[in-house]
Amino acid sequence: MTTRIALLLLALQGGVSGAMGDECGGDFAxxxxxxxxxxxxxxxxxxxxxxxDRVGPNPEVLSLDRSQKIFAEDWQTFAGRMVNAYRLRLxxxxxxxxxxxxxxxxxxxxxxxxxxxxxxxxxxxxxxVQGDFDTLDALATLAHDCRRPELxxxxxxxxxxxxxxxxxxxxxLRGAWAGELGQIQVLPADYLALGTDGDGDARVDLKAxxxxxxxxxxxxxxxxxxxxxxxxxxxxxxxxxxxxxxxxAYNRLPRYQWAAWGVRHGTGAELVPDGLPASLLLPMGRxxxxxxxxxxxxxxxxxxxxxVYSTTAAYLATRLAGAPKARLxxxxxxxxxxxxxxxxxxxxxxxxxxxxxxxxxxxxTREAVRQEQLRLGLPADAWPTPALLATLH
Numbered sequence: 001m002t003t004r005i006a007l008l009l010l011a012l013q014g015g016v017s018g019a020m021g022d023e024c025g026g027d028f029a030x031x032x033x034x035x036x037x038x039x040x041x042x043x044x045x046x047x048x049x050x051x052x053d054r055v056g057p058n059p060e061v062l063s064l065d066r067s068q069k070i071f072a073e074d075w076q077t078f079a080g081r082m083v084n085a086y087r088l089r090l091x092x093x094x095x096x097x098x099x100x101x102x103x104x105x106x107x108x109x110x111x112x113x114x115x116x117x118x119x120x121x122x123x124x125x126x127x128x129v130q131g132d133f134d135t136l137d138a139l140a141t142l143a144h145d146c147r148r149p150e151l152x153x154x155x156x157x158x159x160x161x162x163x164x165x166x167x168x169x170x171x172x173l174r175g176a177w178a179g180e181l182g183q184i185q186v187l188p189a190d191y192l193a194l195g196t197d198g199d200g201d202a203r204v205d206l207k208a209x210x211x212x213x214x215x216x217x218x219x220x221x222x223x224x225x226x227x228x229x230x231x232x233x234x235x236x237x238x239x240x241x242x243x244x245x246x247x248x249a250y251n252r253l254p255r256y257q258w259a260a261w262g263v264r265h266g267t268g269a270e271l272v273p274d275g276l277p278a279s280l281l282l283p284m285g286r287x288x289x290x291x292x293x294x295x296x297x298x299x300x301x302x303x304x305x306x307x308v309y310s311t312t313a314a315y316l317a318t319r320l321a322g323a324p325k326a327r328l329x330x331x332x333x334x335x336x337x338x339x340x341x342x343x344x345x346x347x348x349x350x351x352x353x354x355x356x357x358x359x360x361x362x363x364x365t366r367e368a369v370r371q372e373q374l375r376l377g378l379p380a381d382a383w384p385t386p387a388l389l390a391t392l393h
Contacts, residue, residue, distance in 0.1 A: 024149035028057050031144050035153075039160060048164040051136060061133065061141045064177045071306045072337045072360050075283035076328060079312040083319060087121040091320045094126055094210075101198055101211040105218035110228030114320035116217040118313050119303065120184055127183035130207065131176035135159055135188070139179040155179055158188035167191065167204060182206030183213040186220065194219045224302040230276070232296035233314040235266030235326045238286065244380040247286075248370060249293060249307065249363075252277035258292060266327060283311050285383025288331030291315075307363060332385050340365075343384055346392045347372070 022034050036052045095102060095113050102113035117126075124130050139159055143152035159179070162168050168181075175181040181191060183206060195204035196219050198211030205212050239262035246253060256273040258280065265271055271292075278292040291311070300310035315326065335343060337359035344357040344365055352368035361384065370382040372392065 023153065024144055024146040028144055032140060035140070035143075035156065039157060042157075044157075044160055045164050048160045051160060051163060051170060052140075055136045055140045057141045057144060058133070058137045061138050061177050062145060065142065065145070065147070071308060071362075072340070072358075073308065074334050074361070075308050075311055076288065076331065078308050079315055082122060082312050083316045087125070087316065088319055090126055091117045091121050091316075094120070095320065098210055098214060101214040104198070105214050108215070109218040109222040109226070111218040111221045111226050112317075112321065113214075115221065115226075115232065115317045116214055117320050118317035119217060119221075120213065122309075122313055122316065123180075123185040124183050127207075127210065127213070130174075130183060130185075131180070132174055133177045135173045135175050135179055135181060138175075138177055139188075142178065152179065155188050158192055161192060162188055165192075167195070168207070172207060183210070184217045184220075186216070190220060194223060221299055221303075224299045226299050227296050230296050231294050232300065233281075233294070233311070233318055234278075234292045235318070235323065236271070236280075236290050236292050237264045237266060237268065237327075238280070238282075238290045239263070242280075242286075242379075244286075245374055247280045247282060247381060249279050249281050249366070249382075252279050252295075254278075255292070263290075263292070266324075281311060282381045282383065283308065284329070284331035284334070285385070286379055286381040288329045288383075289326050290329075291326075305363075307366070308361075332383065332387075334361075335384050335386065335389060339386065339389055340384070343369075343389050343392070346389075350392070 022031055025031070032052060032055055036049060039049055039052065091114075095117055102116065105116060106112055120126055136156065136159055139152050139156040143149050143156050159173065163170060163173065173181075176185055180187055186194070186206065191204070191206060194216060195206060196212065196215040197204050198213070198215035199209050201209075204216065206216060236258075242261055254275040255271055255278050256275060258278060259271040259273045263271060263280070276294060278294050279297075281291040281293045283289060293314070297310070297314055300314045301307070304310050304313070319325070340359040340361060341357055344354045344359070347354050347365065347368045348357065350372070352371070354365045354368050355362060365384070366382040369384045369388065370380045373380040373382070373388070376391065378388070
């Protein structure tokens with residue numbers, strides 16, 4: 001599920017040469033032979049190289065890579081399904097059962113247990129659903145495809161290195177369609193660079209060892225920039241009137257400024273009027289749920305660039321940390337995927353860069369919507385509605 005930026009070449013220990021050969025495309029058999037020839041110029045063993053002899057393209061991987069339908073859902077739909085009683089109950093049980101490992105993770109890396117548990121739960125239901133795609137096939141398919149070969153070709157070499165070092169056996173090299181492995185779904189280069197032995201058996205097993213998963217998850221989050229002792233997300237109540245031009249997920253202001261404008265804690269209590277920077281996050285617009293997102297929220301976005309996924313993960317972490325269920329409000333109706341594509345096309349015609357016209361409400365589309373709302377004198381909450389679509393057409 002994740003789309004985070006991998007630690008591409010870190011700790012490959014000489015696993016990839018500088019010459020990339022035919023980077024992507026063309027006949028698959030010719031391409032994989034070029035990969036094998038390049039790998040033969042490294043210190044990978046012959047047994048690892050022989051693993052490439054059975055690799056083939058997987059059309060299902062390309063289909064999943066193209067669709068990403070899950071990210072077309074709005075936050076309330078996605079979070080309502082993902083932050084469920086099962087994940088909350090099992091997350092709480094894991095925090096209790098592995099309290100010692102979570103405590104060690106926070107002591108060593110500064111990351112609270114509920115944050116680790118939130119990613120763990122969303123990625124694989126705490127290890128129950130790790131994926132059954134052949135990892136070498138998946139990585140080779142995506143590396144051969146010319147969309148993102150610079151990401152996936154190094155990961156193919158990293159996967160071979162995992163076999164060579166004995167981290168995994170060939171039969172265990174299975175996971176998600178995009179090549180992620182283990183209970184927190186890390187790419188092979190992340191596994192090599194940040195995999196951490198949490199149970200003291202002198203190896204890193206992210207498929208079966210829960211202490212290894214907990215310590216590795218914490219180490220990865222620290223590497224992504226986690227700030228020890230600081231919050232990440234806080235539900236708030238907002239007044240009917242705000243300087244909406246300031247209400248952007250990427251515009252940070254001191255918490256005292258939000259308090260001065262009448263923003264209150266989700267319980268109705270006053271905010272702590274300090275200088276901690278925070279952004280006002282309105283995933284469903286000004287009439288829906290509202291959060292203050294703190295610098296640590298950036299770590300969630302680095303793990304997964306989808307605002308819907310990242311906000312859901314951060315919200316699940318707050319629930320596992322003891323926060324009550326958020327007030328959902330009564331958001332205005334959003335757009336269907338077809339309507340979103342029409343909006344994106346219109347915004348493109350107006351000169352905005354919204355990225356792909358894919359029907360997904362990403363960061364670029366939200367910002368373009370916000371700018372148009374400001375131009376039209378509307379509350380700029382970056383939430384596209386049928387009324388806005390009709391106005392722009």
